[in-house]
Each structure stands twice: as C-alpha cells, then as structure tokens.
Amino acid sequence: MSDHNLNKSMEEFMKKSTFSGATFVKKGDNLLIEAVSGYANRTEQIVNSVDTRFGIASGCKIFTAIAIAQLVERNVLSYTTKLSDCLDVSFPNFHEAITVHHLLTHTSGIPDYFDEDVMDDFEDLWKETPMYLLKRLKDFLPLFQENKMLETPGETFHYNNAGYILLGLIVEQQSGMTFQDYVEKHIFAHCGMTDSGYFSLDCLPRRTAIGYIDEEDGSFRTNTYSIPIIGGSDGGAYVTAPDMVRFWNGLFSYHLLNEANTKLFLHPHVSVKEGVDYGYGIWINRRNDSIVKYHVMGYDPGVCFHSAYYPQSNVTVAIPSNCSEGAFDVMKEVELQLELLPDKVK
Secondary structure, three states: OOOHHHHHHHHHHHHHOOOOEEEEEEEOOEEEEEEEEOEEEOOOOEEOOOOOEEEOHHHHHHHHHHHHHHHHHOOOOOOOOEHHHHOOOOOOOOOOOOEHHHHHOOOOOOOOOOOOOOOOOHHHHHHOOOHHHOOOHHHHHHHOOOOOOOOOOOOOOOOOHHHHHHHHHHHHHHHOOOHHHHHHHHHHHHHOOOOOEOOOOOOOOOOEOOOEEEOOOOOEEEOOOOOOOOOEOOEOOEEOHHHHHHHHHHHHOOOOOOHHHHHHHOOOOEEEEOOEEEOOOOEEEEEOOEEEEEEEEEEEOOEEEEEEEEOOOOEEEEEEEOEOOOHHHHHHHHHHHHOOOOHHHO
16 A cells, blocks of 8 residues: 555645656555546546556667567677677668667667757657658668768767667567567566557557647647657557556566676666766666666657666656656656655756
C-alpha cells in the first residue's frame, strides 16, 4: 500500500500543475506513491489509471541498447564491431570506422533524420514524409542514408535518433526477428512487462492513453498525425508505470544481462556535461565519484516521460504522461519530497 501522505501531496501537485499521467514510485518492494491525474481519453472522459499504457517516446532507447547488449553477451557481435560488418545496408558517405559503441553512445557523427539542435518541431518531418508510411525501421533510411557525416566518429556526443534506428536494424539482421518482436520476447517477457508493447496508432489496445497536444488558445488535438504510426528502436513503445518499474528491477537483478555485462552497460561511457554522463541508452548523474541517478526520458508531441533509479536509496520512479509537458516537473517534485538527490544535481 502506498504512503497516504505522499500520495495526497503528489496528487495535489499533479492536479495543480494540470499534469495528465501517472506517478509510480517504489523503494525496494515497498510502494511509496501511486498517483494519477487527467484523462486517457478526453472526448469520452476516460480517466488515467495506474494501469494505463502510455507512449514513452525516446524513453525506450534503453530497450534498444539492452537488445544490442544481449547480442554482445551471446557473442553475436561486439561493441567494437563496425557498422559495415553487422548491417548489410549501404551508406555511401558514412565513415568506415563507425562502431556499435559509437551508435550506442551518440558519438557516431552520422547525420540524424531529426536533429533536436537544428529542428524545433518534430511534426515538420511529416510534411514531406507521411508518418503513416513509416511502419518498419528500414522505412526511415531514406531520411538520412545518403547524407554526409556531421563529425568524426568518437569525437563528440551529439544526441542522434538515426543511430538508434541503425541499432534496431542490426538487431533485426542479427536475430532474424522484427525489432519489436525481439524486445517483447527478450526484454518485456523477461521482466514481466505484460502490458507493454509497440502498438500502431490506428489500432491501439484497451487501456491506452491517447496523446494530446494543447494549443495556446486552449484547444487541443491528438498526436495521431504527429508521430510515426508505430514505435521502433529510437522511440515509441507503450508501457504502464508499474511495467517500467519492473524493467528497472529486471535490469538491476540481472534478468536481462549477466552481472559483468550489466556493469559495463551502466558504465559512464561518455561525458555530456558536468555531472551528466551517458552509458548505453541511459543517462547517468554523478556527484563527485558517486552515481546518484540512472534515468531515461522521452518527448514527442503529445508524449512526455521520465523514469529513474536512484542507487543510493534503492528508489525507482516512473512518470509517463499523454501530454507534451509535465513529467519533468513531477519528477523534480518526487525528488524533492523524497530527498533523492543532492542539491547540486537536482
């Protein structure tokens, strides 16, 4: 049973901030917070519940990284394997030195199909490429396959969605399965994530929140025409908040990778800025020589998501939302209420 006072406090904060989504927090096996607010379907006034499935955008890049790490653990490939040696796709302008490690750590230097430092609006992508045509990972290739390198591999951290599309294609080629089927079988099933999956926007299962984009004039619209029709290796899975906590439990209890490979997976492989590193598909916050937070996040039109594990307190947090903003503020409030982070990294 969740803590009554914490729940009440979080519910009041969520209502005041007009947050739409769920907040689910556990310390070990003990449930601390289970709070929801807003509507999964505004038109029918179906309220969100803790078991509502939410899109998590780039929050699922960690699933892609786990899939690659599992292939490494089975000696199918290595982190130093070159892209050209594990994916039978031609990239005429790509550097021959690009490795799996570069793709995982956003240091490959390849062109992105959506560069968040250059483009402001994700929806602009679909003006020339209809989102409903992007049903398979290979459908994204024409958006960046012929473009020139941006930087030398290994030189700079530059967040890159296209790199994770390539990682998904590697998973498909090396496993013989679709990326979505691989993740559902080898990750979700291993963690007991029975409500999670990659669902098509035109065929969402029951208990799935519709994503909403709020306009400045007070009106709103759904994100049906604003994101790819089905999620893949760079983002777009659907999870429930409890399922995401189950994922973290599976990762840290070595149900997905053995202990040695889990530690390598969680190692700070590249420095992003002071106090913030990146592992394989995961953000890492440090204070001095100590890791205080592992986390993932995702933002799309009509989607925002934050989830984290705090190793010093053994607390796990999942905050999915079916609106474009709000999860970050709720995460900060949870951290404040539970005193999860030193002041310097809040």
